[in-house]
Amino acid sequence: MFTSKLKHQVMEKKIFVNLPVKSLEASIAFFTSLGFSFNPKFTDENATCMIVSENIFVMLLVEKFYKGFTVKEVCNTATHSEVILSIQLSSKQEVDEFMAKVLSAGGIEPREPQVYDFMYGRSFQDGDGHLWEVFFMDESAMPQ
CATH class of the missing domain: 3.10.180.10 (2,3-Dihydroxybiphenyl 1,2-Dioxygenase, domain 1)
Structure with missing residues (x-):
């Protein structure tokens, strides 16, 4: 008879916060001066991925690009x-x-x-x- 134990695998959760920015270059410069680093795999002219910790990231998205993810207005x-x-x-x-x-x-x-x-x-x-x-x-x- 075949028996098996179901092992519940918990995926480690990660948090990605998305923020609209007016100038990606200025935002990168600001947060770099605070000691944050960025994942180059998720960085282009529209966005960058700021690493806060092993499981927490902040996606800095140029406003025009950010607007593609929502039908709401960007907060003033x-x-x-x-x-x-x-x-x-x-x-x-x-x-x-x-x-x-x-x-x-x-x-x-x-x-x-x-x-x-x-x-x-x-x-x-x-x-x-x-x-x-x-x-x-x-x-x-x-x-x-």
Whole structure:
């Protein structure tokens, strides 16, 4: 008699965030100065794939190309917010060092740092007005 065990294989999930940009070259320059790298396999005159981590990527798409994926209007980031992208870092010092790079690369810090007993975070806008946060969280210090 033939018996078999069904092995459930879980595909490792990856996240691809898609953002419209006005100038791909300017966006690449900005994020390169922050220490990000790009996958050349997914880079041409219309788009690039920014590597955030092993499983998280940001596709920066020229607005005209981006519009080919949606019937909706592209968000006016000067007046509206479509998303806030948050990246966890390993220390408060790393958050401040990262933000120093952001500001020297031309990013804007739209609000004061957020300080809690267990978390420290700062926000920035990239050249296209997309909102980002970098934060450090000490889960052991979180209130119960």
